[in-house]
Amino acid sequence: MEKRVCVTGAGGFLASWVVKLLLSKGYTVHGTVRDPNDEKYSHLNKLDGASENLKLFKADLLDYDSLESAIQGCSGVLHVACPVPPSSVPNPEVEILEPALKGTLNVLKACSQAKVKRVVYVSSVASVMMNPNQPDGQVWDETCWSDKEYCKSTGNWYCYSKTEAESAAFEYGKQNGLDVVSVCPSLILGPILQSTLNSSTLVLVKLVKGTYIHLVQGGEDSVPNRVRYIIDVRDAAEAIITAYEEHKAEGRYICTAHAIKTRDLAEKLGGLYPEFTYPKNYSETSVHEGNLSSERLQKLGWTYRPLEETLVDSIESYREAALLD
Numbered sequence: 001m002e003k004r005v006c007v008t009g010a011g012g013f014l015a016s017w018v019v020k021l022l023l024s025k026g027y028t029v030h031g032t033v034r035d036p037n038d039e040k041y042s043h044l045n046k047l048d049g050a051s052e053n054l055k056l057f058k059a060d061l062l063d064y065d066s067l068e069s070a071i072q073g074c075s076g077v078l079h080v081a082c083p084v085p086p087s088s089v090p091n092p093e094v095e096i097l098e099p100a101l102k103g104t105l106n107v108l109k110a111c112s113q114a115k116v117k118r119v120v121y122v123s124s125v126a127s128v129m130m131n132p133n134q135p136d137g138q139v140w141d142e143t144c145w146s147d148k149e150y151c152k153s154t155g156n157w158y159c160y161s162k163t164e165a166e167s168a169a170f171e172y173g174k175q176n177g178l179d180v181v182s183v184c185p186s187l188i189l190g191p192i193l194q195s196t197l198n199s200s201t202l203v204l205v206k207l208v209k210g211t212y213i214h215l216v217q218g219g220e221d222s223v224p225n226r227v228r229y230i231i232d233v234r235d236a237a238e239a240i241i242t243a244y245e246e247h248k249a250e251g252r253y254i255c256t257a258h259a260i261k262t263r264d265l266a267e268k269l270g271g272l273y274p275e276f277t278y279p280k281n282y283s284e285t286s287v288h289e290g291n292l293s294s295e296r297l298q299k300l301g302w303t304y305r306p307l308e309e310t311l312v313d314s315i316e317s318y319r320e321a322a323l324l325d
């Protein structure tokens, strides 16, 4: 495939790594950002190859014309942008649903207009796992979808938006002859390129600062000891590029590597970094758990790194960005 692609939300945690990897593979990248003059995107222009091969476009997901300009001339689009709030938001309709749903359809329409050959939609395991009817212990694979009504009734607007947007993307592709492939990552950790905190990075920062507890709604004084499914940001970025480049890729790809309970994760970190303050009290949760499988992605040749490498590289990058002070 031709080597000119557009990455939406280029300045975000995951997208910055996608841009970095694309540049290292010789791609010309059109990166969309909401305000190219904002200092928070300055890391992008410092990436190797950026001065020759990265062009930033001012675009908002709700502004179709801005997307059309950014996507024009590209043979592929990696649609990464989406609001990822760290907790509940006052107006989910405006803050999450509109950019996720209308925004994705705007991107897809602009792709049709520009005759893009393939779109990779970055979804989430939030569109796979949020289903109370899935039996405990089941392997969650690409046939599993979150239950939209359940997401709505429990106020899980992010899960609802990812499920709705991913299914709408496939439906759009089918109706309009656009090749749409999705990648569904689990919790993404790993080194940050940007200088600001994103939601998943905040999970690890709070765990090592002993303030993780504040993420728990209702002010409970213990941390739910639930299973965390973790993927390194660099491996998630590779997965997105694999899904774009592999001719035989089609449908959905779950992207995860390690399943670990929160207490075990804190203990592992404590072995590596005893100087931090970790939560002391944990409560067992009734949330049903299963096994997430990335077998489909691995069959495309994708691999992932050990959890220790992800944790060490994360913590070192947070230190460098002064996020642990």
Ligand SMILES: NC(=O)c1ccc[n+]([C@@H]2O[C@H](COP(=O)([O-])OP(=O)(O)OC[C@H]3O[C@@H](n4cnc5c(N)ncnc54)[C@H](OP(=O)(O)O)[C@@H]3O)[C@@H](O)[C@H]2O)c1
Binding pocket: 008, 009, 010, 011, 012, 013, 014, 015, 033, 034, 035, 059, 060, 061, 062, 079, 080, 081, 082, 083, 084, 099, 103, 122, 123, 124, 125, 162, 184, 185, 186, 187, 188, 189, 198, 199, 200, 201
């Ligand atoms: N992090 C995870 O654990 C995780 C797990 C599974 C899936 N994902 C998915 O991965 C993708 C990236 O997540 P991330 O963790 O990298 O989040 P992030 O750092 O918060 O990045 C999100 C990006 O979306 C952009 N964005 C949000 N609303 C927009 C709008 N209306 N118009 C244009 N751009 C908009 C943001 O732009 P601004 O910089 O201008 O705000 C930002 O660049 C998302 O699709 C998310 O659902 C993430």
